[in-house]
Amino acid sequence: MSEYLVLIYSDEAAWENADPASAGKMMGKMTDEHRVFGETNGAALRGGNALQPTSSATSLRRDATGKLVVTDGAFAETKEALGGYYLIEAGDLDEAIAVASQVPAPFGGVEVRPIRVFD
Amino acid sequence: MLAATIRVTGDIDVAEECVQDAFARALVTWPKSGIPTKTGAWLTTVARRRAIDTLRRQTSQRRAMSNFVEPQESALLSDAELPSVADDRLRLIFTCCHPALSPETQVALSLRLLCGLTTSEVARAFLVSEPTMAARITRGKKKISTSRIPYQVPTAVELPTRVDAVLSAIHLVFTTGHTAPSGSDLVRGDLVERALDLARLLRSLLPDDAEVAGLLALIILTDARRQTRTNSEGSLLLLSEQDRTKWDREAIAAGAVLVREALRSRPPGRFALMAAIAALHAEAPSWEETDWREIVALYDVLLVAWPSPVVALNRAVAVGIVDGPEAGLAALSELSSEDHLLSYNYLASTRADFLRRLGRRDEARLAYQEALELSENEVERAFLASRLSELDS
Numbered sequence: 001m002s003e004y005l006v007l008i009y010s011d012e013a014a015w016e017n018a019d020p021a022s023a024g025k026m027m028g029k030m031t032d033e034h035r036v037f038g039e040t041n042g043a044a045l046r047g048g049n050a051l052q053p054t055s056s057a058t059s060l061r062r063d064a065t066g067k068l069v070v071t072d073g074a075f076a077e078t079k080e081a082l083g084g085y086y087l088i089e090a091g092d093l094d095e096a097i098a099v100a101s102q103v104p105a106p107f108g109g110v111e112v113r114p115i116r117v118f119d
Numbered sequence: 120m121l122a123a124t125i126r127v128t129g130d131i132d133v134a135e136e137c138v139q140d141a142f143a144r145a146l147v148t149w150p151k152s153g154i155p156t157k158t159g160a161w162l163t164t165v166a167r168r169r170a171i172d173t174l175r176r177q178t179s180q181r182r183a184m185s186n187f188v189e190p191q192e193s194a195l196l197s198d199a200e201l202p203s204v205a206d207d208r209l210r211l212i213f214t215c216c217h218p219a220l221s222p223e224t225q226v227a228l229s230l231r232l233l234c235g236l237t238t239s240e241v242a243r244a245f246l247v248s249e250p251t252m253a254a255r256i257t258r259g260k261k262k263i264s265t266s267r268i269p270y271q272v273p274t275a276v277e278l279p280t281r282v283d284a285v286l287s288a289i290h291l292v293f294t295t296g297h298t299a300p301s302g303s304d305l306v307r308g309d310l311v312e313r314a315l316d317l318a319r320l321l322r323s324l325l326p327d328d329a330e331v332a333g334l335l336a337l338i339i340l341t342d343a344r345r346q347t348r349t350n351s352e353g354s355l356l357l358l359s360e361q362d363r364t365k366w367d368r369e370a371i372a373a374g375a376v377l378v379r380e381a382l383r384s385r386p387p388g389r390f391a392l393m394a395a396i397a398a399l400h401a402e403a404p405s406w407e408e409t410d411w412r413e414i415v416a417l418y419d420v421l422l423v424a425w426p427s428p429v430v431a432l433n434r435a436v437a438v439g440i441v442d443g444p445e446a447g448l449a450a451l452s453e454l455s456s457e458d459h460l461l462s463y464n465y466l467a468s469t470r471a472d473f474l475r476r477l478g479r480r481d482e483a484r485l486a487y488q489e490a491l492e493l494s495e496n497e498v499e500r501a502f503l504a505s506r507l508s509e510l511d512s
Contacts, residue, residue, distance in 0.1 A: 002267050092269035093219060094277070114266050 001089050003046060003115035004096040009080040010108035012053050026106075033104035041088070044099050048086035080108045087115075120163045121232060122207035125270060127170040131232065131260050134170060141166035208233070209324045210270050212317075216285040217268045224259040225288040226295075231256055233320070234313045244310050246301060282325065286334045286390060289317045293338050301495035305349050311342055333381035333390030340374035340397035343367040355502035359406035371401045389425040392417055411441045428460045436469055444473040464493035468503060475510065484510055 015023060038045060054074040061069050074081060086103060090096035093112070100112045120141075124134040141162045155161040215228040223245075230236045230244065242252035262268065273281040296310025318335040325331050347361040378398045381391035396417050403409035418434035431454055439447020451470055460466045471486035487507045494500050 092267040093217070094269050094271075094273065096267075097219075112266075116265075 001091055002096075002117075004088050004090055004093075004100075005113050005115060006048075006086040006088055006096075006100045006103055007082055007111040007113065008084040008086075008103060008105050008108070009111060010083045010105060011079055012081050012083070013079070014107040015053075030104055030106065037102050037104060041099050041102065044088045044090060044095075046087040046089055048084065050084035051082060053083075054081045083108075120159065120166055121235075122211040123163050124166045124170050125211060126207045127167050128174065129270065130264065133173060134166075137166045137169040137173065138162075140169050205324055206272070208320065209272055212285055212321065212324070213272060213281055214263060214268055214270050216281075216288045217263075218281070218284045219266060219268055220259055220262060222288065222291060224255055224262075225284070226291055227252060227255050228259050229288055229317060230292070230313060234316055236313070244307065244313075245295070282328060282330065285321065286330055289314055289321065290334060290337075290390070292317065293341075297341060298499070299496055303497045305353070305355060305496065305498040306345055308345075311338075311345070314338055315342070329381045329384035330388040330390045332377045333388055333392075333394045336374045336377035336381055336394035337390055337397055339370050339377070340394060340401045343370040343374065343401055349498060353498060354505075355498050358400065363405065366401065371398075374398060375402065386424065387420070389421060392421040392424060396421075411437055415441055428454055429463070429465075432460065432463075432466055432469060439469075439473055439476075444476040448473045448477070462493055464490045464499070467493060471503075471506070475506070480510055 015026075018026065038048075054077075057072075057074040059071050059073060059075055061071075063069050086100075088096060088099050090099060093114075096112050096114075100110050103110050121134055121138050124137050125131055128134045128137065144165050145158075145162060149155075211232060212229070215232055216225045220228070227241055227245075230241045231238065236244070238253050238256060239249045241256070242249040245252065272278075292310055293314035296307040296312075296314060298305060299307045299310075315338055318331075318338050321331050322335050343366050344358075344361060346367075347363075347365045348356060350356055374394070375398050378391070378394045381387070381394055384391070387395070396414055399410055399414055399417070415434065415437045418430065418437055422430050422434060432451070435447050435450035435454065438450045448470065451466070451473065454460060454466065467486050467490035471483050471490055474480075474483035474486055484507065487503055487510070491500060491503045491507070494503060
């Protein structure tokens with residue numbers, strides 16, 4: 001068995017631009033969908049979380065002299081940002097895709113990456 | 120042989136080494152003991168045994184190193200337990216054409232591992248340098264092992280989409296060969312042959328799949344015209360100018376049988392429909408007597424099954440023949456906003472042809488010039504240049 005990280009990317013603007021009533025409705029629907037996903041795939045799930053929006057992100061890098069530079073924002077500014085993840089266990093990529101394809105991602109999609117194992 | 124050995128090793132690189140070892144063993148053994156009656160089976164057996172030995176050695180090394188490491192799950196199967204070679208080839212096709220690999224990588228791995236081309240042959244086929252192709256193949260194999268792309272035939276639920284990915288890869292090999300994207304020859308016969316090999320292999324492994332029959336039919340029917348697509352000087356001949364008596368009638372008959380089989384599935388798939396269009400061309404006694412209305416109708420159905428701008432462009436060509444160049448131009452104008460087609464020389468050359476037939480010389484000239492700039496195939500360029508000079512005369 002191998003572990004895969006399923007990264008959930010979504011369009012943050014779609015949430016931000018929605019009026020509060022429909023955003024609440026969407027959130028409720030999404031929460032239900034994730035609950036169903038968790039119940040259906042409990043055996044494969046090893047962990048997972050939703051993230052606060054990228055506006056809450058803080059990036060750390062070191063400049064050429066090695067000094068720590070702390071900046072506001074995410075590393076990559078793209079339309080679709082990392083919004084959450086699941087850690088899953090699967091026998092091979094096809095099994096991982098079968099689980100990942102059930103992850104609710106109405107405003108984007110998911111990326112599947114194998115967890116690197118160091119010998 | 121390679122496919123059967125990968126089944127044992129679960130690793131393409133190790134399997135390739137075992138196969139090479141088997142050939143080396145044959146060079147030593149056969150001169151002494153004589154050539155076995157079933158040479159392929161002999162080599163496969165030796166390669167598989169070698170693979171099993173390698174695995175055993177690895178497993179015992181692991182045990183020696185640490186008792187905490189679990190022995191590898193891949194069971195050490197005896198020859199009798201191994202599945203048939205046909206099953207293994209099918210598994211390897213689905214691994215090479217897994218949608219998690221880029222189309223270029225799928226094609227490169229298929230040619231390397233299924234057709235047995237060397238890396239330098241694959242590089243030459245796609246007109247890239249050998250190191251570039253070697254890197255592409257290595258990256259592909261690495262993705263297979265790190266992401267654990269399985270070595271198995273997909274489940275019934277996934278099978279149709281996964282077969283479609285395999286068919287797309289084979290079709291890409293064929294179209295690249297049928298009209299080479301660049302270079303001095305219109306056709307790259309070697310690539311066309313490899314596409315035929317792969318399509319025939321897939322057909323033998325999945326004899327009941329209508330789209331597999333459709334792709335094989337499409338390749339056979341299109342390639343039946345190969346000898347007549349250029350004249351003796353290598354210049355491009357249009358469908359209307361080709362000598363139909365020189366088309367490969369035997370191939371056309373075989374293709375037509377496959378088309379009928381492919382069209383039996385409801386609704387018909389994209390390859391079945393493209394093959395049906397190719398069959399209408401192949402069986403028409405002349406360009407004028409071709410059933411263009413039926414061709415437009417088939418393109419209409421195809422556009423629903425496969426909404427691709429390239430299909431819409433081909434439909435516009437047929438519309439231009441049935442309803443005249445004005446109608447053809449109108450069908451094209453819906454397409455000119457398609458980004459995918461901006462660098463596609465056939466859009467410009469089709470527009471140029473309609474404009475020429477309407478006598479709109481200046482606009483036709485511009486369109487031919489645009490097509491010339493976009494084409495890198497020398498035979499096509501020569502054709503476009505001759506059309507351009509006819510306009511000026």
